[in-house]
Amino acid sequence: MLRFILQAVVTALGLWLSAYVVPGVDFSSTGSLVAAAVLLGIVNAIVRPVLVFVTFPLTVVTFGLFLLVVNAATIGLVAVFLGGFSVDGLWAGVGAAIITGLVSLVVGSVIPDKPARAQR
DSSP states (O other): OHHHHHHHHHHHHHHHHHHHHSTTEEESSHHHHHHHHHHHHHHHHHHHHHHHHHTHHHHHHTTTTHHHHHHHHHHHHHHHHOTTEEEOSHHHHHHHHHHHHHHHHHHHHHSOSSOOOOOO
């Protein structure tokens, strides 16, 4: 549960930075930003694996670049369900996916996946 909360905070940070940097990505309040981060975590856990499986041949042909479109689609799906979070178009979604992915990569490289166990 703690890992999910940490991931939601990192995703919220990525979405906030996306709204600041990428034109076409916007949120109306901090609450909608947090809700978007939590909903994006749920969508990434449930819907994204199905999308990745269905689009696997296209992902292979494009050497993995189509995963940016899949990530943009998941962010766009969250924007459709949340009134306070908006993404205007595919390119804004791709930009948000890139920014959010980079923030997750940077924070993930600083924070370890599992706590280190003490040696006996």
